[in-house]
Amino acid sequence: MTTYFVTGTDTDAGKTLVASGLLALAQRHGRTTLGLKPVASGCDSTPQGLRNIDALTLRAQSEPAPAYTTINPYAYAPAIAPHLAARRVGEAPTLDDLITATTAPLAEKRGLTLIEGAGGWRVPLNDTEDLAGLAVRLGLPVILVVGLKLGCLNHARLTAEAIRADGLPLAGWVGNLTDPGLSFNTAADADCYHDNLATLERTLNAPCLGIVPRLTADTPAMRAASAADHLALPGDE
Structure with a gap:
């Protein structure tokens, strides 16, 4: 399988960073x-x-690069939940719409194709459908990006349970260090961090594709290249 759906434990977990790094x-x-x-x-x-x-x-990070509208057919200005942003302009995209929009690019069968969701697994697409339904309709394995911060164990385990409850395999997970306040000043701090990672490895029951540290690269392209240094492709881990 060379096509995966990328989701996160919540907004700003680092889906795009991880997806661009994998690409x-x-x-x-x-x-x-x-x-x-x-x-x-x-x-x-x-x-x-x-x-x-x-x-x-x-x-x-798409090679060869398609038109922008191929990547993002449904774009909305407000930085709010997608179904609310769409509603403001009188739209309500459906899963059928997304299937239609992704049929041609998926038919290209590139070496690696990643479809990135919005927010977490249960983000609504409209009043009756979730964006996760696209992964379900396409039957895609899922890569879960875990924002490493306080509360991530609960968020990660619940998301993994929801993915499997929807009948999809969890192809792997990536930890992304998102908490700027996380300190490694003492041995106890470092031990707690590694204990959290061990808990994720034990409870998610899926391969860890990497742990991405806080990156200092300035541009998205540089950040993608830096993230790639810390990642493994599904099946290669």
Whole structure:
């Protein structure tokens, strides 16, 4: 399987960072790549239309790069839940719409294709459907990005349970250090951090594809390359 759905424990868990890093890593292995972000809110107005930084980051790691609207067919300006952002402009995309929008790019069967969700697993797409339903309809294995911070054990385990309850395999998980206040000043701090990772490894029952530390790279491309240094592709871990 070369197509995966990328979800996170919550908003800002680091889905785009991890997805772009995996795409960059696949390119190092000589694979063609494609990153899709079917629905995105928090988009900026540009002369070319609404553009989302996460979608642009995925496009930059897609080789060969398609048109922006292939990556992100449903773009909304407000930085709120996608179904609420869509409602503000009188839209309500459905899973059928997303299936239609992703059919052609998925048919290309690139070396690695990643479809990034929005927020966490249960983020609504509209009043009756969740965005996770796209992964279910396509039958995709899931990569879970765990934002490493206080509360992540509960969030990660619940998300893994929900993914499996929806009938999908958890292909792997990635820990992303998101908490700027997390301290390693003492041995006890470091021990607690590693104990948390051990708990995730024991309870998620899926391969760990890497642990991404806080990165200092300035640009999305540099961050993707740095993240790739800490990741393994599914099946290669």
